[in-house]
Amino acid sequence: MNTIELRTNFHRLIDTFNNESVLSKFYDLLLKAKESKDTQLWSRLSLEEQEELMLIEKQSHDPENLISHSEVSKKHKKWL
Numbered sequence: 168m169n170t171i172e173l174r175t176n177f178h179r180l181i182d183t184f185n186n187e188s189v190l191s192k193f194y195d196l197l198l199k200a201k202e203s204k205d206t207q208l209w210s211r212l213s214l215e216e217q218e219e220l221m222l223i224e225k226q227s228h229d230p231e232n233l234i235s236h237s238e239v240s241k242k243h244k245k246w247l
Contacts, residue, residue, distance in 0.1 A: 180227060182243065183234045189223060196220070 168176070184190050200208050209217065226232055240247060
């Protein structure tokens with residue numbers, strides 16, 4: 168998967184989350200990663216943070232947590 172595909176898929180994944188707490192944690196994590204000069208972000212996370220990210224990733228594969236592409240497109244049509 169190239170950078171463009173990763174970004175596109177990541178945006179789609181974010182659009183499927185309705186949980187503000189999860190989104191806030193993703194945002195904080197990415198902000199820290201952007202500001203960090205150390206590329207070993209995972210190793211700097213606490214065990215709890217690592218486990219939470221692994222749980223979030225697992226939950227993202229549950230069909231009940233997903234929204235169809237057409238539904239997301241309809242909802243965000245003005246930005247597409």
